[in-house]
Amino acid sequence: MGTLNGTGAIVTGSSRGIGADVAQLLAAEGASVVVNYRQKAPRANKVVATIEAAGGKAVAVGADLTAPEGAAALIAAAQENFGALNLLILNASGGMETTMGEDYALRLNRDAQVDMVKAASNVMPAGSRIVFVTSHQAHFIDTVETMEAYVPVARSKRAGEDALRNLLPELEDRGISLVVVSGDMIEGTVTATLLDRATPGAIEARREEAGRLYSVSEFAAEIVRMATAEVPTGHTEYVGGAKDFLAKS
Numbered sequence: 001m002g003t004l005n006g007t008g009a010i011v012t013g014s015s016r017g018i019g020a021d022v023a024q025l026l027a028a029e030g031a032s033v034v035v036n037y038r039q040k041a042p043r044a045n046k047v048v049a050t051i052e053a054a055g056g057k058a059v060a061v062g063a064d065l066t067a068p069e070g071a072a073a074l075i076a077a078a079q080e081n082f083g084a085l086n087l088l089i090l091n092a093s094g095g096m097e098t099t100m101g102e103d104y105a106l107r108l109n110r111d112a113q114v115d116m117v118k119a120a121s122n123v124m125p126a127g128s129r130i131v132f133v134t135s136h137q138a139h140f141i142d143t144v145e146t147m148e149a150y151v152p153v154a155r156s157k158r159a160g161e162d163a164l165r166n167l168l169p170e171l172e173d174r175g176i177s178l179v180v181v182s183g184d185m186i187e188g189t190v191t192a193t194l195l196d197r198a199t200p201g202a203i204e205a206r207r208e209e210a211g212r213l214y215s216v217s218e219f220a221a222e223i224v225r226m227a228t229a230e231v232p233t234g235h236t237e238y239v240g241g242a243k244d245f246l247a248k249s
Contacts, residue, residue: 002030003228008082010034010074012065012116013092015044017189018133021220022089023047026227027056032082034074035060036092057082065092065112066104071119079123087227088120090132090164093157093191109156114163117171117178126175131226132164136245139182139236143249149198153191168234177233179226184241187213210241 004026014023015037023033024047033051035058037044044060051058061077063070078085094108117130124130137146138157146154161180171178185192185206196203207213214222222239231237238246 002028004087005030006084007031007086008034008078008084009087009089009227010036010078010085010120011089011091012036012074013038014089015040015047015060018186018216018220018223019089019091020047021217022091022223023058024051024054024056025220025224026087026089027051027058028054029224030056031087032057032078034058034077034081036065036074037062038064065116066107070112071116074116075120075123085120085124086128088116088124088128088130089223089227090116090130091223093133093153105152105156106159109153110160110163113160114167117164117167121167121171121174121176124174124176128176129227130164130171130176130178131223132161132178132180133223134158134161134180134182136182136184136238136242139180140245140249144245147195147199147202150191150195165234172233179229179231179233180236181223181226181239182236182242183214183219183222183239184210185213186216186219188216206241209244212240214240 009026009031011019011023013019014035023035027033035044035047048058048060059081061074063073090113134157138154141154141158192203226237
């Protein structure tokens, strides 16, 4: 019996990378998972197929979180396919894209996160959990400088975190906890690759500062651990290399 048997979960942005690993690890613990994608259906279907081949339950749902109907589509999928929504992993992130408009980072990293939480909390029972995934570079952006190419993403993700924290009293009244997982640069992610392209040597420099950087699978495991960890609502879990950020704050 898995620790998440009977849990209906949504993982936003889970057709690849960290989100895909999170979805598979949750399913391995017994959760039934809505795998969310924006455009790449084949990737999401591959994640679902992997989960099902291992005996788990999952469904792929295309939904743009910045669109009004995005959150509703994911929530409906969880309810219709699994009968409940008890766990929401807010993994979707962006803002370094060059074709999505100047305000895309804020629309996705703040507005869409708030809309998703407000809609989900209407159907999540007491005892449910929401996990917001962010980076040290975003979490500490008000006190620690980051790479110029990442500033729009960092500021919008911090704005999203602040907006979600403003919802803590309302969530607590409903018996729903919110946990923030903040990670350092993660080896092998699209964001890390783009940052290293914009600032050659950025990954190596950060690796030296932090001692080591987590892999996608390692970070995903920490996110999944926080899905059931006995921590108070509003808790921030720092994953990898946070000491220097905390020292500068």
